Amino acid sequence: MKYRRILLKLSGEALMGERSYGIDPEILQSIASEVASVVRASVQVAIVVGGGNIWRGRKEAAAQGMDQASADYVGMLATVINALTLQDAIERAGIPTRVQTAIAMQEVAEPYIRRRAIRHLEKGRVVIFGAGSGNPFFTTDTTAALRAAEIDAEVIFKATKVDGVYDADPKTHPQARRYETLSYQDVLTHDLRVMDSTAIALCKENQLPIVVFDLTTPGNIYRVVKGEPIGTVIGQ
Ligand code: UDP
Secondary structure, X not given: OOOOEEXXXXXXXXXXXXXXXXXXXXXXHHHHHHHHHHHHOOOEEEEXXXXXXXXXXXXXXXXXXXXXXXHHHHHHXXXXXXXXXXXXXXXXXXXXXXXXXXXXXXXXXXXXXXXXXXXXXHOOOEEEEEOOOOOOOOOHHHHHHHHHHHOOOOEEEEEEOOOOEEOOOOOOOOOOOEEOEEEHHHHHHXXXXXEOHHHHHHHHHOXXXXXXXXXXXXXXXXXHHHOOOOOEEEEO
């Protein structure tokens, strides 16, 4: 395998499959077994999971006339639902896990403690980070960049429904071209919607590469961690 320690960013949408809300059990199981195969190949895996399949702060604040910070706290709790569900699935696939949350809820998960997270990884446990960064006005993409830097991950794998970054939306523009590589600055300058700009800036400052890849093709998590050139690599 090309990497020793990775951070996998799974959006809430990734868990949703073809549904319009919640979690698709088949998708969940296939993600869990792919994560298990990567761990069995001696790669240390940390996961940041989103919550957009249940609740997105900005959208719900607008729709419900809700205070933004309150809506964001609800969003962070949504990520914990996904984290615990994912934990169960990965353990059923035979790999030990720990969930650490940025908002303390000690009855269901450990609090986020950086050194402890690293120790779990060294012992071959998958660490799933829930509740985002614990701060409203942030996203789980930014959390992924933050946690990856903190735990000294070599790379962030951002799982999406498309096989990389395109110069236009490939669903509506059949001529759209996929980039094989991009610089952080390209993403920021052209406002390519890979991750929000806070996340990209954090990766840039810490020289943390991001690989954007398609999760919907079975086996892709293993392939991308092995170092096969699928998706788009953002770096430099
Ligand atoms: N959120 C937050 N702070 C964080 C991470 C997440 O307030 O550090 C909230 C925010 O409302 C966000 C929601 O949690 O909309 C779900 O996260 P996100 O939208 O990043 O999930 P994804 O798009 O990856 O499914």
